[in-house]
Amino acid sequence: MAQQSLNQNIFRLVVGIVLITTVVILVNVWTSTNNHAQQQLNRDLDVAESVLEEILANREEQLINSSLVLTADFGFKQAVATEDRATIDSVLQNHGERIDADLMALTSLDGINITSTPSVLPVGQPFPHQTLITNVLRDGGVSSYMQVGNELYQVILLTVDAPSPIAITLLGFRLDGELLSQLKNVTQLDTSLQASGSNSRPLFLSTLPVSEQDNITASISRQLNWREVAFGFSDAIVSRKMELASEHDLSISILLTEDINRLFNEFSTLQANIAIIAFLSVIFALIFAALLSRRLTRPLSRLSAIAGRISSGNYDYKIEHESDSREFTNLATAFRQMQESIKAREERITYQANHDAVTQLYNRHSADRILQKRLEDGASFQAIGVSILGFRNINDVFGYQNGDVCLHQISRRLSDLGGFGARLTGGELLWVPDREFGNDELEALRHSLEQPVNTGELVVNIQVSLGVMLCPQHADTAEDLFRRMNILMDTAKLQQQILAYDEELDRKYQRRLSVVTELERMLLEERYEFSLHYQPKVNLQTGKVQSLEALLRWHSSELGFIPPDEFIVLAEHAGFINQITDWVVTQAISDLALLQSKDIPLSVSVNLSAQDVTNADLLANIQQQLNQQQVAEHSFAIEITESDLLKEPEKAIRCLMEYRQHGFEIAIDDFGTGYSSLAYLKSLPVNVLKIDKSFVLNLDQQQEDQQIVSSILELAKSFDLHVVAEGIESAESLALLHNWGCEWGQGYFISKPLSFTALLEWYEVHKDTNWVE
Incomplete structure (x- = not known):
């Protein structure tokens, strides 16, 4: 259909209005008044119905409150x-x-x-x-x-x-009728009450005059039409029926009745006034349209063309418009400002959508798109993951503002080297250099990134770990790159080093994920698959077995046997270690109580982690269970690994002191493997050193091991500490330890770790054995 100009449409519209305006206005008045009448009736009835419901609800609430007072x-x-x-x-x-x-x-x-x-x-x-x-x-x-x-x-x-x-x-x-009269006073509508039931008499009450009560049924839900509105009503009332109740063979209805004539007494006058106003409005519109159409169409056409250029993305077109109308001039100015604002906003939104707000590097979504494009184009590149070690602690200790400054500085150092950078999450960044870095260059990169950051308020020391991948050798899609980089960076953070990707990392990650998932499921279901094995300790002065070390074992129904050194570390990182320790403590004390009931004079030591020792509830739990089982505290000992103590020595010493004050024996496990043992040994509240088995396994053959063990024995003697040598594999090694004055020994030469049942049988055989003869 051919389009016409705005000028033509204005004149044709006005001519049409002149010809049909009177008829349209009258019909419209009648129709509108009919609609208004119906709406007014509905509103009046709706309001009355709401008031009625509110009154009945208030009466019900009053009854409920009064009933509660009475029954209470x-x-x-x-x-x-x-x-x-x-x-x-x-x-x-x-x-x-x-x-x-x-x-x-x-x-x-x-x-x-x-x-x-x-x-x-x-x-x-x-x-x-x-x-x-x-x-x-x-x-x-x-x-x-x-x-x-x-x-x-x-x-x-x-x-x-x-x-x-x-x-x-x-x-x-x-x-009753009094209630209906009250309702009429509130709603200004006549109210009728109707009740009927098979076991009761019909009941009808109404505020309507008796002469109108016969018409109430016919007036229910009656609809008005325009002829009645224009020329008068045949019936003077309209009613609405509201079902109040219908239960236990009793039906109750409320009828609200409106007097129509009361609403429309002045309709005739209104109709005449509206007709006159409509006629005069049409005449005025005809004159005004002729004057206005010409002034509107020309500048609007020009501005329409300008808007089309802006909508197509042409923000550089210069808008020039002159008019004797201030509004059109202002509109043209607004178009220019809109064009500039849209251009600036689009550039800003595009940048924000693609970049991280703190580092100004690309965000992960944009990095995914860019890297996927590079890989699809067959590009080869090196991807380096940068993880700020302890970034959460930086935020917690120095505040998030200083943490953001550190992150921004590290990002700027990467950006200054060129290449492509992105923030993955938290304190983890991804950098793709313009060329491949060698090992020495990676060390230099790490050194430059670890330079202290001056935030203006303080200086923060930074440590980073790097994960290095080659693409597409190690990942041929962006999704694989991000997934494997996460695995690589997690491993690099644990080792605090520069780590190159290896497929074995992926396999180990899947294994760790399976172990953690199975461990979590088992603990949530409280379906413990753990067991305790006990390895005897011999008193090398008497030659008798007098103590046991409890060793945790897990044989999963899904994954089979899982070594402790595998799942304990994962449990600590996943936050499950305290729950596992509670089980170990409970089982060890229970077994210890059973040994005492059999008159077997053995003590038991359990291994605790630094997380366990610093758990404020563990000490109270141990004491409670010892009291319940009537086991002496000196029969229950604690072993903690030396490397655990080195992580937070001050806190560990403070917590271990509480255990010593309650009479527990404390041993340092794997002693000799730490790098600063002598520096803090004198301040540790311990009374036993356990020489790491790596120094004892070949003690009878290795001169160096003999020197180390003898030195530890001399050191322990100077600190008045007892010594346990673990890993005794031969009679010759046991004899050497006995001759040097070592007090305790354990190892496969004496016995491998045994289940509790096997331990009881083993003890019956060896309870009188003298292992040093």
């Missing part, structure tokens, strides 16, 4: 329980007078009337609506309507509990 009254419940009829009647009458209730009654649980005020319910007779009794006993209370004789009541029934139900109380307000 101790004297009333005592009177009901003792069947004190006089007190019951007095309470019901007084309470009913206070709340202006029209009906107060008490009924037995089997539905027999006990009393009522007034006496409309015959005493000793069945309650007229047994369904209500059933509902009250089931739900504890019910709100309903009921008809008694020629009276209709809104009632609340509640059980009287002492504490179990002993009777049912009823409170009610009468629905």
Whole structure:
């Protein structure tokens, strides 16, 4: 269809209006008035219905509150329980007078009337609506309507509990002509009440004159039409029926009636006024359109062309427009400003959508897109993951503002080297250099990134680990690159080094993930698959077995046997270690109590991690279980690995001191493997050193090991510490340790770790064995 100019359309529209305006206005007035009339009626009826519902709801709430007060009254419940009829009647009458209730009654649980005020319910007779009794006993209370004789009541029934139900109380307000008159005064509408039931007389109450009551049924939901609105009404009322209740064979309806003539007495005058106004408006519009159309169409056409250029993305087009109309000049200026703002905003949004706000590097989403494009184009490149070690601690200790400054500085150092950078998450960055870096260059890169950061408020020392991948050799899609880089960086952070990608890392990651998942599932289900094995310790002075070391074993139903050195580390990182330690402590103390009940004089030591020792609840848990099992504290010892102590020595020493003060023996496990043992040994609250088995396994053959062990024994003697040598594999090694004055020994020469049942059998065989003869 051919389009026409705005000027032509304006004139044709005006001509059409001139020809049909009178008819259109009149019909529109009639139709609109009809709609208005119907809407006004509906609004009046809606308001009246809402008011009615609110009044009934308020009456119901008043009944509920009054019923709760009555049923909670101790004297009333005592009177009901003792069947004190006089007190019951007095309470019901007084309470009913206070709340202006029209009906107060008490009924037995089997539905027999006990009393009522007034006496409309015959005493000793069945309650007229047994369904209500059933509902009250089931739900504890019910709100309903009921008809008694020629009276209709809104009632609340509640059980009287002492504490179990002993009777049912009823409170009610009468629905009568006085209520209908009150409703009419509030809603300004006539109100009728209609009730019927197979077991009761029909009831009809109304505020309408008797002459109009016969027409009320025909007026229900009546719709107005435009002819009646324009020329008068045949019937003067419109009614709406509202179902109030329909239950236990009783149907109650409320009818709200509106007088139509009251709303439309001045309609004729309004119709004439509107017709005159419409005619004059059309004449004025015809004149004004002729003047306005020419001034509007020309500048609008030019601005429309400009808007088309902007919408197509042409932000460089220069907008020049002159007009004698200030509005058009302002509109042209607004178009220029809009063009500039859209251009700047689009550039800013594009940048923000692609870059990280803190580092100004690309974000992960953009990096994914760019790297995928490079890989699809067949490009080869080196990807370097940079992880700031302890970045969360930097935020916690120095504040997030200083943490952001550190992250920004590290990012700028990478950006200064060129290449492509992106922030992955937290303190982890990805950098793709322009060329491949060798090992020496990677060390230099790490050194430059670890230079202290001056935030302006303080100086923060930085440590980073690097993960290095070659693409597409190690990853041929961006998704694989990010996934494997995460694995690589997690491993590099644990080792705090520069780590190149190896496929074995992926396999180990999947294994760790499987172990952690299975461990979490087992702990959540409390379906423990752990067991404790015990390795005997020999007192090398007496030659007798006098102690045991408890060693945790896990044989998973899904993964099979999992070594402790594999799952314990994962449990510590996943936050499960405390739950595992609780199980170990409980089982070890239980086994220790069983040994004592069999008169087997052995003590037990368990291995704890630094997380366990610093757990404030563990010490109290151990003491509680020892007391419950009646086991002496000196029979339960603790071993903690030397490397664990080195992580946070001050905190560990403070916590271990509490264990020593409660009489527990504490041993340093794997002693000799730490790099600063002698520096803090004198301050540790320990009384036992366990020489690491790496120095004992070949003690009878290695001169260097003999020198180390003898030196540790001399050191322990100077600090007044006992020594346990673990890893004894031969009689010759045991003899050397005995001759040097070592006090305790354990190893496969004596016994491998045994299950508790096997331990009992082993002990029966070796309880009298002297291992040093």
